[in-house]
Amino acid sequence: MANYKIEIDETFDVPRNRVFAVFADHERFGKLLGAPVKRIRDSDQADPNGLGSIRKIGIGPIGLEETVITFEPGVLIEYTISSMSPIRNHLGRIRFDDDANGRTRVQYTISFDDIVPFTGKLVSSALDQGIRKGIRRVPKLA
Numbered sequence: 001m002a003n004y005k006i007e008i009d010e011t012f013d014v015p016r017n018r019v020f021a022v023f024a025d026h027e028r029f030g031k032l033l034g035a036p037v038k039r040i041r042d043s044d045q046a047d048p049n050g051l052g053s054i055r056k057i058g059i060g061p062i063g064l065e066e067t068v069i070t071f072e073p074g075v076l077i078e079y080t081i082s083s084m085s086p087i088r089n090h091l092g093r094i095r096f097d098d099d100a101n102g103r104t105r106v107q108y109t110i111s112f113d114d115i116v117p118f119t120g121k122l123v124s125s126a127l128d129q130g131i132r133k134g135i136r137r138v139p140k141l142a
Contacts, residue, residue: 001088001113004124008108010135016104018142020074020096023106026055028141032134033057045071054082066092086119087112108135 012019022028026049030037037057043050050071056063064085070078074096081090090112097105110127114120 001115002117002120003113004111004120006108006110006124006128006131008128008131008135009105010108010138011099011103011105012138012142013103014139014142016074016096016098019104019106019138020077022138022141023077023094023096024049024071024073026053029055030057031141032137033130034134035130040065043068043071047071047073081112086116087114087123089113106135106138 022032024047026037026039035057036059037055039049039053040056041052041054042048043053045051049055049068051068054065054067056065058064063083064081065083066079067082068077068079070076076096077092077094079092081087091110093107093109095107097107099105108131110131112120112123114123
């Protein structure tokens, strides 16, 4: 079993609450990824996209479910894959900070292990490219 980690560090000239909202809202997050994303279970918190909410990424039987496991508005979102998947020990972590110039810094880390040899490399590459491409849409989506 191999271990994979994707680290993306970007800064935006957009207020932190607006950047956070793009990542927190499951459907807007889908627009960022360029994939269909639908919230299938609401959080019990004030924000329906918060702690315990579940989103489905993909179409029909071809899709993953992710559950939000940490939700600190404006600061941190963590999620994990909660459906059958070719990877395990998955953790997505998105941290939001203000930089010295009042811009918003986003540190996005995804770590996981593969189960089937070589699938991790493909998943890692696809995720890395997809998120790096999508994250450029933040200023438009915010």
